[in-house]
Amino acid sequence: MSADSDMEYSDNDCEYDDYYNSGEDCDVERLDPKKTDPEYFEFVCLTVEEVEKLLNESVEKLNTILEITPSLAKVLLLEHQWDNQVVVDKYRKDANALLITARIKPPNPLLSIPDPLAPSTSKDAVVFGTSSSVSRSSSCSNDDSPRNALISLGICNTYNTVAPGGGIISQRCQMCPVCASSQMGDKFFSLSCGHAFCKDCWSTFFDTQIFQGISTQIGCMAPMCNVRVPEDLVLTLVTRPVMRDKYQQFAFKDYVKSHPQLRFCPGPNCQIIVRSPEVCAKRVICTSCHTSFCFKCGMDYHAPTDCVVIKKWLTKCADDSETANYISANTKDCPKCHICIEKNGGCNHMLCFNCKHDFCWMCLGDWKTHGSEYYECSRYKDNPNIANESVHVQAREALKKYLHYYERWENHSKSLQLEQQTIDRLRDRINEKVMKGRGTWIDWQYLFNAAALLAKCRYTLQYTYPYAYFMESGSRKDLFEYQQAQLEAEIENLSWKIERAETTDLGDLENQMDIAEKRRTTLLKDFFPVDF
């Protein structure tokens, strides 16, 4: 039984998402959704393999143009938001500067920092990053290739073994500054900075770094040296498959995060990566786990509020959570007969079961004053003389203002949850009707569509409150609050009609749906900037 209802529930979830996803069902004649739908957004959901392929293509492209190792290409792309052209241009303009800022070369290779542990490190034993050095990297072993530009820069090899090929020096013993043991020169590796450490120390170091989640940012072990360890040295020296896998996973994360067109789906355990050529605060719905989020910041979708403001708002809410706690009441007294009323649906238009008084759950005012012509409930009336008041009065006023917006934000979020319960009750009611032979499930389907639309509208309404809170007063705010009030009124009408579906006919409900959605898109068109 419970499994059954679970099934139904998730089925319904999908419908809900479909409704969100495809604007096409609502309006038949849509010309260009880019122009008509303020929430239109093009994106694709990719798997890890697809993204790896995408990134590798970029790497290969850069390899061919600049003739550098894939390992080096990855560092340069990571540092330049995967913009091939920028890397190529910078490289052609001043390769040396590019390699220094990407931390592939040290800023001043001549400046050697005296090492207190190993003062005896013999300079002659170490030949760093010159064209004569021998590399262990297979990808870089052919020095006859047209890599001369890089060779002359001393970074043909992104890392070096210490033996300069002569064989004499590799016979010589050398002290590793980290483990303080003496070893043969050919056991040593260094980056372009020339700081040589033994193989065992490098690999233990890599293990501890990878263990802490560090991958593309691993740096040289010498004090004050910030030269980066490229992928090929890590993968040459880290041999345990677990650690290699971890390294590659973390590096992949860094690559995706540095790529402006890619976002990890924030859904729990979801592996999907979303790609869009346009970086904006639009809604993405993951095709795999159905999580919906803002493409730009990765948080819950928040139109019409922008990413910076919603972050500010959520931080404020978290900081002030104690002050706002008392609001969470689910019961209030009827303003007329004072009987205790519990809110068990999403609709804020309350009807007292005792005295039949119509009132507003938010402000406890008479519902009659909440018609779409006169809707003062959502607006916060600033005290015009506030600047002349004492600090204490100002602080109280600031708190009052915050609570006004917070209360409405929180209330709509709760209503959204309560309306899910309404849908569950609706299902029971429809079931009953169908059993009694009053229509089929298909006849009653429109009620679910209405509920999905209601959720969509209320969601937007919820996010209008942080927007209004941070808005400067003025005519634009007046317009915003006017539209917000209009939307709010139509949403409550819709909610009221859905909860009383038996007495509402289909045409009336569809009409109300149309009005509510129009109010929503109008507000978004006017206040949700497409490119910011």
Place this chain on the structure above:
Amino acid sequence: MANMAVSRIKREFKEVMRSEEIVQCSIKIELINDSWTELRGEIAGPPDTPYEGGKFVLEIKVPETYPFNPPKVRFITKIWHPNISSVTGAICLDILKDNWAAAMTLRTVLLSLQALLAAAEPDDPQDAVVAYQYKDKYQLFLMTAKHWTNIYAGGPHKFTECDSKIQRLKDMGIDEHDARAVLSKENWDLEKATENLFS
């Protein structure tokens, strides 16, 4: 304890012991246990600073993964400094965190801490109250730091005014160190300190 950590610490211990700083009595190090996992360091307050003349004892804990991760260091001697917690002795210093390098040594750590005493970085504070005093009321900061150095680290500067204010709070039943901490925090305003303690 990993082999490499032990051999490194042993070596570094010797390095400190025969360094010229030890000859000048500017840094010191001693062993706490046989397993080489905990050491005690000591640095002399640098000249021309409010810490001059004081000896500051440090707790040094060596992690299993040393030297690939930094040693955990904290001041045992109470100290009034923007980058060191006046309560716990915790230190805010880059080389003890992200900028640690495996080739650094205990000697570099001790010398860096000495350098930190000589040049505070109030914009990257560990103790916000101290940092604020440092930036806003520098003369009061100097006095407080010297007073703490005198009381906890054996420094030479006595401040009878501070002592008498502390005595007033002690007479009200407040623990001596608590009294000093509150007064230091409240810029030696006895009234504010009392208010703070009894509200």
